[in-house]
Amino acid sequence: MKFTACDLPGLIVIEPTVFGDSRGYFFEAYNESLFHKNGIDYKFVQDNQSRSSHGVIRGLHFQLNPFAQVKLVRVLEGAILDVAVDIRKGSPTFGKYFSVELTSENKKQLLIPAGFAHGFSVLSETASVLYKCNQFYNKESEGGIRFDDPALNIDWQVDLKQAVVSSKDIELPLLKDCVSNFEF
């Protein structure tokens, strides 16, 4: 298993060791001991799964304290562009984003600490996404930022004119209009 730190401190890309044979393949997606050795020592308490079709954009989402969440994201079927935006007030990389293609083929995972807004776009015909969270869902603590906030300038790698976005996400504020509430 390979753990790679990203340009935005706290984000880690994880690539498993895959054992292929005539039956197919096997890999460990999560190994508490190996994750702990690499500084990822959270207790994951909730697994979420969603399925979406091409051009869907979910995000950008986060939960505030005391329900701020660490997320460990991977793809079971298809391909997504996974995006994490640094919204830690005072961070030298505040407002910057990192994106990585997570696919069922490359089996990469992205570890996203609290203090990041998370979203993804679906690059394949459909995609099933699974993510572990270290804190429970709490509706009152939910926050979000517009996926097409010009200040973030995220390249979602899908046609934004045809993007499928939830009615909740289309109403989200710009980063500059919600930053004062942030507590992680």
Ligand SMILES: Cc1cn([C@H]2C[C@H](O)[C@@H](COP(=O)(O)OP(=O)(O)O[C@H]3O[C@@H](C)C(=O)[C@@H](O)[C@H]3O)O2)c(=O)[nH]c1=O
């Ligand atoms: C996130 C979540 C939603 N729900 C419910 C609320 C709602 O009725 C329904 C769909 O919720 P949403 O529209 O918020 O689902 P979605 O837009 O897929 O939200 C998710 O987006 C990605 C990018 C994330 O990072 C996640 O943390 C989460 O915010 O599921 C739960 O019951 N538990 C949960 O943990």
